[in-house]
Amino acid sequence: MATKSPFSEIPSQLEQIPEDMPIVFISYSWDSAEHKQWVSDLSKDLREKFRVYTLLDQYNRGGDDLITFMQKGLNRADRVLIIGTPKYKEKIEKQSGGAKFEDQVITIELYHNMGSSKFVPILRDGSFGDSFNELIETRTGYDMRNDTNYEKVLQELASDLWGCPMNAAPTLGPKPNFTPASQILQPFTASTPQDFSTIVKSYILEPSKQILLTELIEDETEEAFNKVLQYASYSHQTTAQTFNVYLKVHQEAIAKLMSAILPVVRYGSINQQRLFVDGMVKLCIKPFKNGEITSEGTQYVHLLASTFLYHAMGLAAVKYGRFKLIKLLFETKVPAPNVFSPSCSYPLECLAGYNHWNHDSLNIYLQASWIYPYSQMIMSAIRNCFGRIFIDNNDFQNGFYTWEHLASLLCHYYKYQRIADNWFPIGGFVNKRASLLRYEDDFYTNFFKQAGMDKDNWSPIKQGLFGGKYSEYVATYEEGEKFYDKNRY
Known part of the structure; x- marks a missing residue:
C-alpha cells in the first residue's frame, strides 16, 4: 500500500483558525511593490506585537484559490481592515479583479447590516473621500499616512481589534443624589461664627450651592459694613479708650467672615476665594461727608475690619500654598470712594495691608511698648481664626x-x-x-x-x-x- 506524502496536502491559513484572538482580514489593492510590502509589515506587526490573527493573500500557498480565500476570509473574520488609497478606489470602481470582488462582498454585507463595525478603513494615501467608496469613507477609521506616527496608531488599532479601544468612553458613575430645587434655594442661617464656618464649608463642597455661597458672603459682608458704619464718626481725637472701642466693633463685625477664612482658602476655588476679597474691598469703602476730599489720621480706623481679613487670608494662603490667591490680593483695587480718596482707586494692599500709624502712636493706642506694634495688633486680632492649624x-x-x-x-x-x-x-x-x-x-x-x-x-x-x-x-x-x-x- 502506498504511503501518503506529508507534502501532498498543505493546509491553508483558513484552516485551524485559533479561537482565543481576534481574526482580521486585510483587504487592499496591489498598487506597487512598496505598498504590498507595507501591508505585509502591518500584518506582521499585528501578529507578532499584538497577537492578532491576520488573513492576508500574501500568505496563500501555491494552488490556493484566491476567490475562495476572499469569500471564506471575509465571512470568517471578526474585523476587516480596508487599506485605502486612490488606486484602491479606482480599481473597485472601474476594474475587475481581487479588489473589485472584495468590495462587492463588503458592499453586500453592509447593505444587509448598516450598523456593523466589522469594516475598518485604514487610510494609507490620499484622503478618505479619494480612497474609499461612499459606504466606507464615512466610517471611523485610522490615518496611517504618516510613518512617524505608525507605532502610536498601530497600538490604537490593535487595542480596537481586541475590543479594548483606547478612546473608550469612561465608565458611568453612580446615580447622582440631586438636591430638590426647594432645598437648593433655601439658605441656612448662622447664629454663631462656628455655624457660619460650617455652612460655608458645606457650600464649598457642593457645586450646586455656589449661588447660595455667593449670597451668603455678600449678605454677611453687607451686615459687617453696616455695623462698621454705625461707628464711622472719626472726627474726635483718638485715645486708647476710643481705639479699643473701634477694635472691638470691627472684630465683632467680621467675626463670622473671619471664621470662614480657613475653609475658603483651604478648600475653595479661586472664584470662591474672590468673594472674600470682594468683601474686603467693600469694607474699605467710606461714604464722604459734604465738603470732604480726603481722609486723615484717625479715620484710618475705618480700615481695621478689612485689614484683619486681609492678613488672615494672606497667612492662610501661605500656610496652604495658595499663592494665586496672594497674587489676587495684590492685584485687586478698591474703587472710589474709599478711605484714601472720594475719586481715585487704590490697590487693596495700600488700604488693608499697610501700617497707617507710626509706631509710637499705635503703642499709645494699644497701651503697649512693642517694637512693631502693628504686627502684634494683627496677630492678636487673627490668632483665634487659626485654632490648632x-x-x-x-x-x-x-x-x-x-x-x-x-x-x-x-x-x-x-x-x-x-x-x-x-x-x-x-x-x-x-x-x-x-x-x-x-x-x-x-x-x-x-x-x-x-x-x-x-x-x-x-x-x-x-x-x-x-x-x-x-x-x-x-x-x-x-x-x-x-x-x-x-x-x-
Missing part, C-alpha cells in the same frame, strides 16, 4: 512673619510707592530674618530657604508671584535686605 503660638508667629515678609517684598515688586521708590513695609519679620543665617528649623526659615533650592520651581514662583521668575524674586529680596538693615528698629 499651627502647633503653638511660636509656630503661628513664624507663619505670620513669613506672610508679612513675603507681602513686603510684593509691595515693592508691585511698585506701591507711598514713601519712596525703594520703600518696603516693615514689621516683626525684620528681626526674624536672622534665623535664616542660623539655619533654624521653623516655618519661616524653611519657607525662604526653599526658594533657593527650588528656584523657578518654587511654588510662589510657579503660581505667578514675582512675574513667575525666580530672578525677579532674588532681585527684590536683595533690595529688601538693604532696606530692612537700614530701617530696622
